[in-house]
Amino acid sequence: MYLPTRTYRTLIMGRKGAVGTNHPLATQAGLDVLREGGNAVDATIAVALALSVVEPMMSGLGGDGFYQVHHNGTTQCWNATGSAPRAATAERFKAKGIAVRGPLSVSTPGFLAGIGALHAAHGTLPWARLCAPAIAHARDGFPATPHYGRLARQDRGVLTPDPRSHAVFLSGLPHGEPAVGTLIVQSDLARTLEEIAADGAETFYRGRLARRLAAGMKDAGVLVDEHDLAACQHEIVAPIAIGYRGFRVTQTPPNSTGFTHLQMLKIVERFDLAALDPVQRIHVLVEAKKRAFQDRERFGTDPRFGDVPLDRLLSDAHADEVAASIDLSRASDIALAEPERPHGDTTYFCIVDGAGSAVSGIQSINSGFGSGVTAGDTGILLNNRMAYWHLTEGHANRLVPGKRVRHTMNAPMVFKDGRLWAVEGTPGADNQVQINLQVLTAMMDLGADPQTAVEAPRWTSIQHGQGANWPHDGDGRLTIEPGFGPDILSDLERLGHRLNRVGPLEGPCSVQAIRVLDNGVLAAGSDPRRDGWAGAF
Numbered sequence: 173m174y175l176p177t178r179t180y181r182t183l184i185m186g187r188k189g190a191v192g193t194n195h196p197l198a199t200q201a202g203l204d205v206l207r208e209g210g211n212a213v214d215a216t217i218a219v220a221l222a223l224s225v226v227e228p229m230m231s232g233l234g235g236d237g238f239y240q241v242h243h244n245g246t247t248q249c250w251n252a253t254g255s256a257p258r259a260a261t262a263e264r265f266k267a268k269g270i271a272v273r274g275p276l277s278v279s280t281p282g283f284l285a286g287i288g289a290l291h292a293a294h295g296t297l298p299w300a301r302l303c304a305p306a307i308a309h310a311r312d313g314f315p316a317t318p319h320y321g322r323l324a325r326q327d328r329g330v331l332t333p334d335p336r337s338h339a340v341f342l343s344g345l346p347h348g349e350p351a352v353g354t355l356i357v358q359s360d361l362a363r364t365l366e367e368i369a370a371d372g373a374e375t376f377y378r379g380r381l382a383r384r385l386a387a388g389m390k391d392a393g394v395l396v397d398e399h400d401l402a403a404c405q406h407e408i409v410a411p412i413a414i415g416y417r418g419f420r421v422t423q424t425p426p427n428s429t430g431f432t433h434l435q436m437l438k439i440v441e442r443f444d445l446a447a448l449d450p451v452q453r454i455h456v457l458v459e460a461k462k463r464a465f466q467d468r469e470r471f472g473t474d475p476r477f478g479d480v481p482l483d484r485l486l487s488d489a490h491a492d493e494v495a496a497s498i499d500l501s502r503a504s505d506i507a508l509a510e511p512e513r514p515h516g517d518t519t520y521f522c523i524v525d526g527a528g529s530a531v532s533g534i535q536s537i538n539s540g541f542g543s544g545v546t547a548g549d550t551g552i553l554l555n556n557r558m559a560y561w562h563l564t565e566g567h568a569n570r571l572v573p574g575k576r577v578r579h580t581m582n583a584p585m586v587f588k589d590g591r592l593w594a595v596e597g598t599p600g601a602d603n604q605v606q607i608n609l610q611v612l613t614a615m616m617d618l619g620a621d622p623q624t625a626v627e628a629p630r631w632t633s634i635q636h637g638q639g640a641n642w643p644h645d646g647d648g649r650l651t652i653e654p655g656f657g658p659d660i661l662s663d664l665e666r667l668g669h670r671l672n673r674v675g676p677l678e679g680p681c682s683v684q685a686i687r688v689l690d691n692g693v694l695a696a697g698s699d700p701r702r703d704g705w706a707g708a709f
Contacts, residue, residue, distance in 0.1 A: 174450050174628060174629055174655060174656045174657070174660065175614060175618060175620050175624055175625075175628050176624060176627055176628060176629075176655065179623050179624055179627045180627060180677075180700050181623055181627070181697075181698065181700055182623065183621055183622065183623040183624075183695055183696070183697060184623075184695070184696040184697070184698070184706045184707060184708045185693055185694065185695050185696070185708055186693070186694050186696075186708025186709045187526065187692060187693055187694065187709075188206070188525075188526040188709055189203065189206035189207070189212075189215075189523075189524065189525050189526055189694070189708065189709055190523070190524050190686045190694035190695075190696040190706065190707070190708035191203050191206070191215060191219065191521070191522075191523050191696070191706065191707050191708070192521060192522050192523075192684030192685065192686055192696050192697070192698050192704065192705075192706040192707075193219055193223060193519075193520075193521035193684060193704065193705065194223065194227060194230065194519045194520060194521065194599065194682050194684070194702055194703060194704045195222070195223060195226045195227050195519075195703050195704070195705070196703065196705040197222060197226045197305070197309060197314060198219045198222040198223045198226060198227075198521065199219075199705045199706065199707045200305075200707070201215075201218040201219055201222040201305035201306075202215040202216075202218055202219040202222075202521070202523055202707075203215075203707045203708075203709065204218070204305070205218045205297065205302065206523075206525055206526075206709070207709065208297065209296075209297075210295075210296060210297040210302075210525075211243075211294070211295075211296055211525050211527065211529050212241075212243070212523045212524060212525040212529040212530055212531050213241065213243065213290055213291065213293075213294040213295050213296075213529065213531065214291075214295050214296055214297045214302060215523045215525070215531075216239065216241075216287070216290065216521075216523055216531045216533055217287055217290070217291050217295060217299070217302040217303075218302045218303075218304075218305055218306075219521050219523065219533070220237065220283075220287050220521075220533060220535060221287070221302065221303055221305070221306035221365070222305045222306045222309060223519050223521065223535065224283070224306060224535075225306045225309045225310045225314065225358060225361065225365075226309055226314045227519050227703075228341065228356075228358070228541065228553055229320065229323045229324070229327065229517060229540045229541045230517050230518055230519040230535075230536065230537065230540075230599065231283070231518065231519045231535040231536050231537055232283070232537055232542075232552065232553050233281065233283060233284055233361075233364070233368075233376070233552045234278075234281045234283075234537055234542060234547065234552045234553050234554040234555050235281055235283050235535060235536050235537035235538070235542065235555045235557070236252060236253040236254055236279075236281065236282045236283055236535065236536060236537075236555065236557060236579070236581070237252040237253070237282070237283045237286055237287070237533065237534060237535030237536070237581070238250070238251060238252065238253070238286075238424045238428050238533070238534050238535075238579070238581050238582065238583050239252065239286060239287070239290060239531055239532070239533045239534075239583060240411055240422065240423075240424055240531070240532040240533075240583045240584070240585055241290065241294065241529075241530075241531050242528075242529060242530045242531075242585060242592055243294050243529045243530075244529070247410075247411055247422060247585065248408055248409070248410065248411070249408070249409050249410070249411050249424045249425060249428075249583075250286050250289065250290050250406060250407075250408055251282075251286065251406060251407040251408075251409060251424070251427070251428075251576075252282045252283050252284075252285055252286020252287065252406050252535075253282045253286075253427060253576050253577075253579060253581075254279055254280030254281050254282035254285075254400075254404050254557075254576070255279070255280050255282075255400070255403070255404070255573075255574045255575055255576050256279055256280070256558065256561065256571055256572065256573050256574065256575055256576075256577065257278075257279065257280055257395040257396045257397065257400045257573065258397075258399060258400060258573045258574065259395040259397070259573070260279075260395050260558065260571060260573055261571070261572075261573060262561075262563050262570060262571045262572070265563060265571070266563065269563070270558050270559060270561055270563065270571070271556075271558065271559070272539070272556065272559045273330050273539070273543055273544055273556050273559075274333070274543055274544065274545065274556075275389075275392050275393035275394045275395075275543065275545055276393070276394075276395065276558065277542075277543045277555075277556035277557075277558045277559050278389070278394045278395065278396055278542075278543050278545065278554045278555060278556065278557075278558065279396070279555060279557035279558050279577065280396050280400045280401065280403075280404050281376075281396075281404075281552075281554070281555060282404055282406065283535055284368070284373045284376045284377075285373060285376075285377060285404050285405060285406040286406040287373065288372060288373025288374065288376075288406075289373075289406045289408075290406075291373075293408075294529075299369065299372060300369040300370065303365055303366075303368060303369035304369070306365050307362055307365045307366055307369065310357075310358040310359070310361045310362035310365055310551070311357070311358075311359065311362035312355075312357070313355030313356055313357035313358075314355065314356055315352075315353045315354070315355060315356075316350040316351070316352060316353065316354040316355075316356055317352065317703050318352055319702050319703050320350060320356070320703075321350050321351070321352060323517070323540045323541070324341060324342060324350050324541075326540060327539075327540040327541045327544070328342060330539075330540070330541050330543075330544035331541055331544050333544065334392070334544050334545050334546055336360075336546035336548075336551075337541070337544055337545065337546045337553065340356070340357070340358055340360075340546070340551070341356065341541065358551050359551070360546075360549050360550060360551030361550070361551030361552065362551070363551070364381065364550045364551050364552060367380075367381050368381065376401070377401045377402060377404050378401070378402050381550070382398060382401045382402070383398065384548065384549070384550060385401065385547050385548070385550050385552065386398040386401060387548060388546075388547035388548020388549065388550050388552075389547050389548075389554070391548060392545050392546075392547065392548070394543075394545065394547070394554065403574075409425055410425070411423060411424065411425065411585075412424075412425045412430065412431060412434065412482060412486070413434070414434045414437060414438055414486055416437050416438075416441055416616065417441060417616060417617070418588065419586050419587065419588050419593065419616055420586070420587040420588070421433075421434060421437060421584060421585075421586050421587075421612070422584065422585045422586075422587065423582055423583075423584050424581070424582050424583050424584075425475070425482075426472065426473060426474065426475050426480045426482075426578075427472075427473065427474045427475070427576040427577065427578055427579055428579050428581055428582050428583075429468050429472050429578060429579065429580055429582060429605065430582035430583070430584065430605070431468075431472075431480065431482055431485060431486065432464050432465065432467070432468045432472070432582075432605045433582055433584060433604075433605040433608050433609060434486055435464040435467060435485055435486060435490075435491075436457075436460045436461055436464045436605065436606070436609045437609065437612070437613075438486060438488070438490075438491035439460040439463065439464065439491050439494050439495050439498075440456055440457060440460045440495075440609070440613065441491070442491060442492065442495035443456050443495070445457075445613055445617045445618070446617050446618060450656065450660050451660050451663040451664060451667070452500060454631060454656070454660070454664060455500065455503070455664065455667055455669075456498065456500070457606075457609060457610065457613070458503070458631065458633050458650060458669065459498040459499075459503070459504060460494070460495070460498065460609075461605075461606050461609065461633050462504060462506045462633060462635055463494045463497065463498075463506065464494075464605075465506075465508060465602075465635060466506060466508065467485055468578075469508045469568075470568065471485065471568055472568060472569060472578040473568040473569055473578055474575045474576040474577070474578070476575070476576075477572060477575045478568050501667065502667060502668050503664075503667050503668035503669045505648065505668075506635055507635060507636035507648070508635050508636065517536065517537075517538070517539055517540040517599065517601075518534060518535065518536035518538075518580075518581060518599030518600065518601065518604075519534070519535055519536065519599050519682075520533065520534045520583070520597040520598050520599050520682070520683075520684055521533050521534075521684055522595040522596065522597060522684050522685065522686050523595075523686075524592070524595060524686050524688060524694050528591075528592060528688075530585065530592055530595050530686075531595070532583035532584060532585050532595045532596070532597050533583060533597075534581045534582065534583045534597055534599065534604075535581075536555070536581055536599065537553065537554070537555040537556070537557075538555050538556045538557045538559060538560070539556050539559065541553060542554055542555045542556045543555060543556040544556075557577060558571075558577075560577045560578060560579070561577055580600075580601045580602055580604055580605075581604070582597070582604060582605060582608070583597050584596060584597055584608055584612070586612065586615075586616070591688070592688050593687070593688060594612070594615060594622070594685065594686065594687045594688065595685070595686045596608065596611055596612060596615075596622070596683065596684070596685035596686070597683070597684065597685075598611075598681040598682055598683040598684070598699070599681060599682055600680045600681035600682070602632075602634070603632045603680040603681050604681065606631075606632055606633060607630060607632070607680070607681040607683060608683075610625075610628070610630055610631075611625045611626060611628075611683055611685060612625075614628055615685075615687070621687065621695060621697065622685035622686065622687050622695055622696060622697030623696075623697035623698070624697070625683075625685065625697065626683045626684075626685055626697040626698065626699050627677075627697075627699070627700065628655070629652070629653040629654070629655030629656050629676075629679070630652075630653055630679045630680075630681070631650055631651060631652040631653070631679070632650070632651045632679065632680055632681075633650050633651075634647055634648065634649060634650075634651065635648060636648045647672075648670060649670045649671065649672040650664070650669045650670060650671050650672065651671075651672040651674060651679065651680070652664070652671055652672070652673060652674070652679070653674055653675070653676060653677065653678065653679045654673065654674075654675065654676055655676060661673065677700055677701050678701075679701065680701075681699070681701065682699040682701050682702035682703075682704050683697075683698075683699040683704075684696075684697070684698055684699065684704055684706065685697045685698075686706075694708050695708075696708050
């Protein structure tokens with residue numbers, strides 16, 4: 173990687189709290205909660221719900237999430253991902269394949285089950301107070317940003333078939349496309365959020381809202397029903413972890429593919445990244461990624477339905493073997509499957525409070541605007557997470573009713589000498605773990621501050637057959653920003669890397685990062701590639 177000599181944004185610092193999210197209104201919601209005396213978990217609830225309103229193309233009540241929580245010296249992971257509905261069998265989709273968009277692409281939403289239980293365990297401020305920012309933004313509208321406008325145009329064909337989705341996100345706008353500053357009002361969603369504020373998260377799964385939601389989904393032709401909602405439960409699990417050059421990096425365990433991120437770190441630890449020239453450094457990181465993704469494809473699954481051999485995958489012996497297979501003079505061509513199709517959209521946030529509690533949170537409805545389907549008069553835009561399933565007999569990620577799909581979402585943390593050192597993460601489907609690899613090695617190996625690490629030029633490797641959505645896409649190219657300089661790019665091509673050159677800051681993902689300095693100061697960086705914003709006080 174190459175570190176910039178200056179950044180477009182300043183490093184944000186404070187002592188009592190820091191928040192980084194993918195939307196300024198969500199960051200403000202989190203900071204307000206911290207200023208009122210709430211803790212990092214309280215701020216998480218406010219941020220998570222606010223993002224579900226102001227980033228409807230990324231996450232929402234109709235989606236899923238993972239939350240790694242460090243609180244009172246203990247670190248736990250909250251799995252808020254739903255299972256495949258009971259009517260979703262591999263045989264049902266055998267003839268035509270799984271729908272990537274529309275009613276048949278919807279899986280059971282787990283998001284609200286997770287954050288509701290998280291608040292019950294560690295929240296200190298009233299639930300209704302934490303719902304208030306989301307309710308206000310849904311009722312009064314939030315201004316469309318240029319990023320929102322681009323995605324609305326891009327996914328217009330997804331929203332148009334559903335009259336409710338079209339009316340909320342596109343209708344009444346010039347040429348059906350939102351101009352910057354257009355207020356996106358979600359009146360039905362505001363009423364639903366008011367119901368959740370009054371009755372709690374339970375109503376979404378086993379209350380009056382659940383009945384209304386199930387009816388709306390049935391009318392739209394969605395497979396998820398009242399039984400699937402009632403059966404949805406969050407899960408609290410210990411993080412998985414590795415040592416890396418004196419640091420301890422923790423991650424969300426399967427069905428998250430956070431293990432792929434840890435595996436890449438184990439492999440590149442065999443190389444002195446700081447001593448390598450930029451071309452060699454990029455090459456080693458890319459080659460480690462290609463090999464780790466082979467194991468992701470073989471073993472990534474819901475551990476309730478299959479074994480994920482983490483002890484072996486994250487072992488020194490396996491890392492030694494894989495690192496030894498990397499040729500420093502030549503790029504490898506490692507396909508994962510026959511080439512196949514689309515991408516995903518997600519949102520990430522990180523929060524650290526003045527007492528040292530922290531949350532690394534990620535949530536998604538999968539692709540931009542998910543399925544495109546709004547569930548009746550609830551205002552809830554539903555996910556298209558079914559698109560991640562495989563249908564091949566014997567595949568680790570094969571569709572089974574009641575099984576959680578393999579998620580690209582992951583939410584890392586870093587500790588040093590027993591203390592929280594950094595919280596960092598990004599949306600971006602298959603790109604997430606590879607961007608996390610670049611940002612964290614920039615911070616841990618090269619000493620970069622969060623803003624410098626976040627803004628550094630980046631790459632993403634897309635192997636043949638890699639794409640998370642079924643069927644799999646992947647063109648075998650290395651997408652790369654120009655900030656590395658023409659000489660480095662030319663040298664990478666000489667090593668055999670096929671480059672897809674994009675413009676400055678046009679690479680994927682939108683990283684948020686917070687470092688806890690030795691003196692307790694919280695230093696936050698936010699990616700300028702989307703609408704992200706960091707704040708601290």
